Amino acid sequence: MKFDKPAGANPTDRQQVIGKPADRIEGPLKTTGTAKYAYEFNEEVPNYAYGYIVGAAISKGRIAEIHQLKAKNSPGVLAIITAANAGPLQPGKFYADRMLAGPNVDHYHQAVAVVVAETFEQARAAASLLQVDYVKEKGSFDLEAEMDSAITPKPGEFGGPPQTIVGDFEGAFASAPLKLDQTYTVPDQSHAMMEPHAATARWEGDKLTCWCSIQQLNWGVRDLANILGIQKENIRLISHYIGGGFGGKGTVLSDIVAASLSARAVGRPVKVTLPRPLIFNNTTHRPKTIQRIRIGANPDGTITAISHESWSGNIRGGRTEAATASTRLLYAGANRMTHLRLAVLDLAEGNAMRAPGEAPGMMALEIAMDEMAEKLNIDPVEFRIKNDTQFDPEKPERPFSTRLLVQCLKTGAERFGWKHRNSAPGERRDGQWLIGVGVASAVRGAPITKSAARVRLDRNGIITVETDMTDIGTGSYTIIGQTAAEMMGVGLDRIVVKLGDSSFPESSGSGGQWGAASSTSGVYAACVKLRERVALAFGLNVSQAEFSSGQVRSGNQSFSLSDAAKKADLVGEDEMTYGELSKQYAQDTFGAHFVEVAVHAYTGEIRVRRMLAVAHAGRILNPKAARSQMIGAMTMGVGAALMEELVVDKKIGFFVNHDLAGYEVPVHADIPHQEVILMEDSDPTMSPMKAKGIGELGLVGVAAAVANAVYNATGVRVREYPITLDKYLSKMKRPI
Amino acid sequence: MKAFTYEQPHSPAEAAAAAMRVPGSKFIAGGTNLLDLMKLQIETPVHLIDIGKVGLNKIEPTSEGGLRIGALVSNTDLAADLGIRRDYGLLSRALLAGASGQLRNKATTAGNLLQRTRCPYFYDTNQPCNKRVPGSGCAAIGGYSRLLAVIGSSEHCIATYPGDMAVAMMALDAKIETINAKGKARSIPIAELYRLPGNTPHIETNLAKNELITAVTLPAPVGGVHIYHKVRDRASYAFALISVGLILQKDGTGRVAIGGVAAKPWRNVEAEIFLPEGAASTTKKLMAGANPTKENEFKLALVERTLQSVLKEGKSLYEIR
């Protein structure tokens, strides 16, 4: 089915199942520990051995020699895989990193060898006996130092053009009566998902099956075929459940390659997981950005010039962090400019992390807006509202499909009690604490992509949905089930959802907040096919048939849905594809974040006291799941604001704090009551589902709202994330 | 992790003797620190002596009016003990500021005292570290030192002692009771337990090899209000940037110990004379001779400001009373 005209009325508009806060259908499996993750298929894949990855001990250079004798003779050891015996390996398509070092080492903890043994303990013990001689080379690890060497990258598949110019930015900025020119930094960040990367691989002849934990199975098959030099048809990937990804498990990483190579070498299944301390330097992360923002405005608050430049670094062939994306379309302004630059760094690969580009970009832009509002002496909510636009500022002929940013800001301000804010910073006290509030807008693209599914009706009236979509903790199982239930006119209890198997029809996968809108649209298309089959079975005209309460009705005829499959199962399979609507309309999600913080007047400790988010993200398929996405993202935003930083040791060239003790993310005590308001919406330009993603929107802007609240509390502006007390303590007035 | 053998003796004397019998052995109590270090191959004992069954798990009054805390009393039980909460509130508060509920259920009094540093380079066996491999160098000096020591460090090591409980015990003048392999007992004031790194950062305490901690004794209660303020980058489940343990008497005199600034909980009785004058002069004396790095010099201001805060809090508590 091709979607190329805005959607009209369709069965999903009934919203009898869709739009309801259904509990997760896989919830009981997770809470009872019976949902199986990639490392847990012990019964299904018996006779497995364990692989243990040895990470490079240097950051750049080459491997001179690997002394293997001691490790080989260690108890239980079955094989040692290195670049020397692994066979030729290519990089994948999405990640640029090489999954096995040798002879060159590209970054710290890049896999150097995999030791395979009967037990995990034996593999780990033997791995420690491997002695690797390296020849070190000088590397580049410091983005500040490499800024001058950074180039304008070529446009990539994601993230938009590296350079945009509208009007005369420099001229308009120079002549603007009020100006802001500031630089902000967002550090390297880690996804820090709960489930480590893990894979169990099994070969049967030249067929490879891999139980793994990745978000995009289609990319996974493509990339693994590329890396190993085998046919895509010979690969099956299974990812039923994923313990968090946040973009860090987009596709194939070293665990899957190590398991596949090891299983081939020892002729039996092998499982591999990345030990937590390896994940930070071995896999990918959100790369650091240095961002310069300039805003020029008239005294009435109209923005006349706005620019955003961002520098990031990566390994050779790696992507640019598109931190300027939001600035291209969030606010009006006749003269505008954005520019991305990319330097070569010898740290681990930078790549997608939840709301890539937009999250770090808005961490900067939304502080800049706060600073500008202060210069203009205009309320920061008002300032944002004043500069709203209903069309793409780079292409005035392209309207937003739906955009309720202003309503989000107003609704939020009202509910939060924004009018009680003291605009003079550093003046509200509660005992030893200073109190402040902050606001930020939120925006995140609403991409949608082709996605296929198969639905099968059996004689008991059970409908089974199969698609290779993944559920990374987001609620995919449930919203896909709700879609099928709504379309076929049955309750959610009649639906079985099977996900995460590359032998199923190819879906969008989970990433870029496109999964919910795309995968349910694929299920919609398959259900349209199944409805046709059912109507045919009853000799009805499908356009007149009504599917409801397990019945199919037309005129005064009524059939039980299950009777259509009395003789044989009925199957509908289709793929939803898209026309040009996303070119005609700017399709985005919007929101507003309001935060209250307390900052200890003596010690500088920060405690977030209240958080409110208002989100505008198309039709909400399941408000409970959507709220979970929002509050999880808001939590992540607090982490980004206050504590998350991969610290680069610029001498040695690695992320030093490479475990969860050193890389702090929020704990329960850091997170106060979180309120979420979901705006009514439905966007017919997206798909028949009229829905958009929400999983990344919730993160964008949060950190800046926290930063602005900290400023409001203390009067000290910090432009370098995370906002830790050492950055402002000495500038804070000491109470007596 | 290296393969190891294991035994579970039933008395302190047996445990101490076992340590003597097998060179390269270690005691294991709750295991919350030792096992992590073994998995990363930072500690590589060949033999574990599990002291979980040797007794030593009671809190009893001493004839001097204090308390004797068995080495195996869990952090949870110790923090919840009524006598501790009534007379040694500082200790209870420091314990509850540490780790998490699950860890405190497992962690023991002796194990907590002997927990090792959280220097990130100590945890990465690819990096030089004089504490882990004597003579290999120190990656933290000139590296990421934000969390590390600002006083008492040396050119060989700038790590901190990371724990909270010992900060309270330092302010309370606790004593450590031990026996050696021959069963001989001794008592060590906590101020003499920990060593500064000097040129032997791998030797962290003045305990002899294989010396078994049997108990910690607290002298008779000293009264006063007890405050433990731990400053960290998140609200819970993180080691201290710095922490301040204060016992404040009504007349403004008191005791103060600082965590997160040195290879041991930091206390100087001579600085406490200045407490009635306030945080500035006390800190000046207490932190005299500090040698911070650029990244962690903020800790000095933080100590003073936190002390100022807890002094104010302490005084206001007397006002409420």
Ligand SMILES: Cc1cc2nc3c(=O)[nH]c(=O)nc-3n(C[C@H](O)[C@H](O)[C@H](O)COP(=O)(O)OP(=O)(O)OC[C@H]3O[C@@H](n4cnc5c(N)ncnc54)[C@H](O)[C@@H]3O)c2cc1C
């Ligand atoms: C995630 C995490 C967070 C933490 N956060 C904090 C925190 O915020 N604040 C804090 O203070 N601590 C914290 N800790 C550390 C925790 O307090 C210690 O791990 C714990 O107290 C150690 O006690 P244990 O009984 O488990 O010791 P073990 O791990 O069993 O032993 C530790 C050491 O003590 C030796 N030992 C044990 N008993 C004796 C004895 N009787 N005689 C001689 N030697 C002995 C062992 O040989 C070993 O060397 C944290 C730990 C973890 C894992």
Ligand code: SF4
């Ligand atoms: S500070 Fe001490 S523990 Fe840390 S690397 Fe240096 S020697 Fe090792």
